[in-house]
Amino acid sequence: MVKVKVTDLRAKSQAELTQVLDQYKQDLMDLKVKQVASGSDVNGAKIRDTRRNIARVLTVITQQARDEVRAQYAGKKYIPKDLRAKKTRALRRALTADELSRTTVRQQKKNALFARRQYAIKA
Template sequence: MSNSKVKIGQLWPKNKTDLMKQLGELKTELGQLRTQKIAGGAASKLTKIHDVRKSIAKVLTVINANQRTQLRIFYKHKKYLPLDLRPKQTRAIRRRLSKGDKARKLPKITKREVHFPQRKFVIKVRSFNRAHQIIIYSTRKTIT
């Protein structure tokens, strides 16, 4: 039987076989603790059930996380990605155009922008106390 709680930091460097072995040990320990509970064991054994259950959860979490990272590496350059590995977003966000598609322009529009750039207009404003001020407005757009 293991002595106390499992620390997650100790689990990450382990490989899958070691993790599965530790998981099996924890499950057998949990089974023994449950039989002792039925038989009327000591209170200290009953409180240990909680720690063993949490340790099992930690080991399973590390196993599943490692498995997901391996799957992400495998599917990185594939055409399709499994649904559970795709980003979790709202349906509307998933249906949106990608940044590349949003930025695309027709050849006609690119030619128009090249040949007719945005005009800058200069307006003279006379103030009461000072000399002439020059303000440039580049927000107005006209195409001739």
């Protein structure tokens, strides 16, 4: 069993990917039947490679589906939670730069009346 290249998978369409996935699943089933019939662990590496190839194909399918949904929500105000940036809870709740720069009317009056004094130092 040869490791499938993810770059080759990304070039394929959704229908082709499902065909490849079905083929790998059929191969896996055949290998498992051989393993049970022979009674030995001769095909262990082939089984592992096939399972990993199935995982690669499924990963590409999922990524393509998410990219399509992400394109649909591009420029919209609300995005599904699973498409949002994960970050950390604190970073997600932190104020934006615009929110940080805002001041209340009361604070603006204080700043105007009691401006910070600057002193020149005689050299």
